[in-house]
Amino acid sequence: MAILSIPEKGVQISDANQIRTFFNERGIFFDQWSCDVVFDDTASQEEILAAYEKDLKPFMVNGGYETADVISINSLTENYDAIRAKFLAEHIHTEDEIRFFVDGQGLFWFNLETEPVFNLLCQRGDLISVPAGSKHWFDAGESNPFVKAIRIFIDMSGWVPHYTDSGIEQNFKDFRIQ
Numbered sequence: 001m002a003i004l005s006i007p008e009k010g011v012q013i014s015d016a017n018q019i020r021t022f023f024n025e026r027g028i029f030f031d032q033w034s035c036d037v038v039f040d041d042t043a044s045q046e047e048i049l050a051a052y053e054k055d056l057k058p059f060m061v062n063g064g065y066e067t068a069d070v071i072s073i074n075s076l077t078e079n080y081d082a083i084r085a086k087f088l089a090e091h092i093h094t095e096d097e098i099r100f101f102v103d104g105q106g107l108f109w110f111n112l113e114t115e116p117v118f119n120l121l122c123q124r125g126d127l128i129s130v131p132a133g134s135k136h137w138f139d140a141g142e143s144n145p146f147v148k149a150i151r152i153f154i155d156m157s158g159w160v161p162h163y164t165d166s167g168i169e170q171n172f173k174d175f176r177i178q
């Protein structure tokens, strides 16, 4: 269940259809997928990808995406602070950044420049595609991170962050979902 927040306006929206419309109006794809499988910590990447194949496969074919994998971050992840820092500063990518949240959660921040910064809390079942060239940053939290997400790529090399060095993310570092 996603939550959209616009901190400067004090706006918070948790209705999935309203969120979908909000993002689609801005050229950002948002969707929700479901599956009947409950994963435990030992679930393999292959098991997770197979469980979502009915949604994943047509999405990849339609979008021309070539590869998918599963990323897992939790409180046992080594060097978490360094991993967090890498995506906590505003950046862009040369290809879409697509994440489907199998479990856990994380906050995607968007700076479209023509309107106030907004963010999307992504949780189990949420799919977001950050368009290539869009200024954004990501946070899974300062402590106790938990993210299990499918990543979908055309070419994994496009996922390198190009930092804007704007420092804008600093204005929102104390943000908490109410």
Ligand SMILES: [Fe+2]
Pocket: 087, 091, 092, 093, 097, 136, 137, 138, 161
């Ligand atoms: Fe990114």
